[in-house]
Amino acid sequence: MGKVIAIASQKGGVGKTTTTVNIAASLATLRQRTLVIDLDEQNAVGFGLGLSRQQMESGIYDVFLGRKKLRDIIHSTPLPTLKVIPYGKGTLTDEFERFVRQKGSAPLLRKYVDAVRKSCDFVLIDCPPGMGDLTIYALSACDSVLVPMQPEPLSLKTLTQILKIIRKVRRNVNPDLIMEGLLLTMYDENYRISREVAKQVWATFPEEVVFRNVIPRCEEFSSAFAIGRPIIMQDPNAEVAQAYLRLTQEIIKKAKMEAGKAEAASADTA
Numbered sequence: 001m002g003k004v005i006a007i008a009s010q011k012g013g014v015g016k017t018t019t020t021v022n023i024a025a026s027l028a029t030l031r032q033r034t035l036v037i038d039l040d041e042q043n044a045v046g047f048g049l050g051l052s053r054q055q056m057e058s059g060i061y062d063v064f065l066g067r068k069k070l071r072d073i074i075h076s077t078p079l080p081t082l083k084v085i086p087y088g089k090g091t092l093t094d095e096f097e098r099f100v101r102q103k104g105s106a107p108l109l110r111k112y113v114d115a116v117r118k119s120c121d122f123v124l125i126d127c128p129p130g131m132g133d134l135t136i137y138a139l140s141a142c143d144s145v146l147v148p149m150q151p152e153p154l155s156l157k158t159l160t161q162i163l164k165i166i167r168k169v170r171r172n173v174n175p176d177l178i179m180e181g182l183l184l185t186m187y188d189e190n191y192r193i194s195r196e197v198a199k200q201v202w203a204t205f206p207e208e209v210v211f212r213n214v215i216p217r218c219e220e221f222s223s224a225f226a227i228g229r230p231i232i233m234q235d236p237n238a239e240v241a242q243a244y245l246r247l248t249q250e251i252i253k254k255a256k257m258e259a260g261k262a263e264a265a266s267a268d269t270a
């Protein structure tokens, strides 16, 4: 049974999609069966992982509306163990919002996630910016949440807000939800502010909540994204590719530890 990780943040443009695409590609490179679900109407994950425009015409949006079956919108990628469910071409129209409210998309998304996680080691959900309905559904359906943040003073404030929301989701719908980790992205050691915010984050939050690995700022990202090849495939030796690989190894290690603990607990109760 695969682990489901939502990549979410209140703030836009902090590297959620870049992180999703690059962790996904790194997981697949490490032979983990991985599926990415794009929950953002910008439909960017498919671009980043090289899907064709035609493959991105429909996606999870159409499954929510009952126009497509889940199995019809799962696409392969150049990496054999990596699959993608694009968002599709819909936008959050009144019709969609009404539908979501009536049918209760949170349990629906949970049902889809539970259906696909059986055949995966990891499912990653790329959330839209902000804490709207879709992000809350993702938080309700996942096992853990990874929060990317840029090392800027304002980020600390947003962080407090997202942590509050996570606690609320945990209290109300998903008691097992855990923090996968805060991830510092676009980190630039040459900037004093980057170093200071990182120091403050490490001092404020417990070790198990903040990834030790940081993702450096790297100008090649935009070009890798434009040609639909994650940096780990484009330039595996690049510093940033190696940073994502180390982060991914941390994630795999954590998942294995959790699985071991769960097994031991179920043996105890048997």
Ligand SMILES: Nc1ncnc2c1ncn2[C@@H]1O[C@H](COP(=O)(O)OP(=O)(O)OP(=O)(O)O)[C@@H](O)[C@H]1O
Residues within 6 Å of the ligand: 011, 012, 013, 014, 015, 016, 017, 018, 019, 040, 042, 127, 128, 129, 185, 186, 187, 215, 216, 217, 218, 219, 221, 222, 225, 240
């Ligand atoms: N480590 C990095 N170094 C340099 N640029 C980066 C890095 N990570 C992401 N970017 C760039 O920052 C921009 C925003 O990244 P991305 O789209 O991943 O953020 P996002 O949080 O998903 O945005 P949104 O909230 O709009 O969904 C993109 O142009 C991306 O190429």
Ligand SMILES: [Mg+2]
Residues within 6 Å of the ligand: 016, 017, 018, 040, 042, 044, 127, 128, 129
């Ligand atoms: Mg995004």
